[in-house]
Amino acid sequence: MDWGDRSDIQNFDINVSFLKKHVVPFDQVKSTYPVIFSHVPKTAGTSVESYLARQYKMSESLHINAPDLNQLPAVLKMKKNTPRLICGHHPMHGLLYQLLPTKPLIHMTVLREPINRVVSYYNYVKGKKDHPMYTKVSDLTFEQFMEDMPSPELNNGQARRFAGQLHHLSMNNSTLLQTSISVLNECFTQVLTTESLHTQLIPMANMMDWEVPNMPRHNISPKQLKVKDLSKKQKDLITEYNQVDIALYEWLTRSKN
Numbered sequence: 309m310d311w312g313d314r315s316d317i318q319n320f321d322i323n324v325s326f327l328k329k330h331v332v333p334f335d336q337v338k339s340t341y342p343v344i345f346s347h348v349p350k351t352a353g354t355s356v357e358s359y360l361a362r363q364y365k366m367s368e369s370l371h372i373n374a375p376d377l378n379q380l381p382a383v384l385k386m387k388k389n390t391p392r393l394i395c396g397h398h399p400m401h402g403l404l405y406q407l408l409p410t411k412p413l414i415h416m417t418v419l420r421e422p423i424n425r426v427v428s429y430y431n432y433v434k435g436k437k438d439h440p441m442y443t444k445v446s447d448l449t450f451e452q453f454m455e456d457m458p459s460p461e462l463n464n465g466q467a468r469r470f471a472g473q474l475h476h477l478s479m480n481n482s483t484l485l486q487t488s489i490s491v492l493n494e495c496f497t498q499v500l501t502t503e504s505l506h507t508q509l510i511p512m513a514n515m516m517d518w519e520v521p522n523m524p525r526h527n528i529s530p531k532q533l534k535v536k537d538l539s540k541k542q543k544d545l546i547t548e549y550n551q552v553d554i555a556l557y558e559w560l561t562r563s564k565n
Contacts, residue, residue, distance in 0.1 A: 312378075316401040320472025323405035327495035330408075331415045334497055337515045343414045344404070345395040348469060349461055350428040351420040352502045357395040359509075363518045368392040374402045381407060400491060401472040415495060416512075419466055419560055420502035422553040424535055426454075426546045429461055431532050450533055454545045464552040485552045489559055499560060508564075 311319055332341060345360055347353035361369050370391040372383060377396070384390065384407050398404045420428075430453055433441050441458050448456060457463060460474050464484065468474045471487040479487065492499050500508045509521040538546075547554065 311403045311406050316472055316476055320401040323400055324491060324495060326405055327415060330410060330413050331495055331497055332412045337414060337497060339516045341412050341414050342390065343393045343416065346417040347395060347397050348417060348419065348466055349397060350425050350432060351418040352505060353418055356418060359521060360393055360395060364393045371395045373397040374399065378403055399469045399472065399474045414497045416498045417496060418500045418502055419557055421557055422550040423543065423546050426462055426550065427533055427535050434532050450542055451545060454549065463549045467552040467556045481552050485555050488556055501560065
């Protein structure tokens with residue numbers, strides 16, 4: 309049985325077991341270890357990817373998202389050596405983690421304050437005419453957009469991604485929260501926040517001999533809706549669908565203080 313024949317839960321369990329064995333904690337980081345950056349949509353991940361790519365030769369880097377990797381898994385072996393940097397959107401049940409060599413690795417990601425992330429996602433989809441969801445949501449108000457729920461990213465999307473539940477939600481909120489916290493604790497070398505990217509990247513940059521973090525913003529969404537202009541109803545809608553993401557982000561920010 310291979311990745312495509314297994315359920316998301318089965319693949320999640322396999323991937324978590326692999327990462328627990330091979331992801332190094334922050335205090336054991338070495339510049340020779342490969343870096344895997346798991347990009348959560350609308351967390352300033354494109355800016356982080358751009359920064360990380362500058363630290364490696366083009367021949368040492370690979371940017372690929374999960375759908376493309378699923379179609380062409382052999383891409384990891386097309387380079388002479390295993391890439392030293394791999395970036396892309398890869399949920400915890402994804403194929404990527406079953407293609408990596410069984411060696412120590414650095415695993416990084418970024419989380420964002422959920423209300424800001426949802427608004428950014430809405431602005432991004434509404435402002436990008438070539439987005440797959442644009443035609444479906446272009447005429448929707450924000451309230452209709454949230455109630456229509458065109459993407460799992462709007463419904464505790466960060467926690468679901470880390471708990472292997474992005475496409476099929478089978479956990480209650482309490483289990484979803486505890487599972488995502490456990491994965492972030494045990495399967496990642498560093499978990500950054502969008503709001504403090506530069507400051508939080510400096511220690512890793514020093515250990516890896518990277519340049520001082522300086523990340524111009526990329527992939528910025530047009531501001532059709534601003535967080536400060538949200539009505540109570542709009543905020544309540546976001547909160548209703550993102551209670552676990554809010555609790556996860558609060559846990560993360562507390563752990564960094």
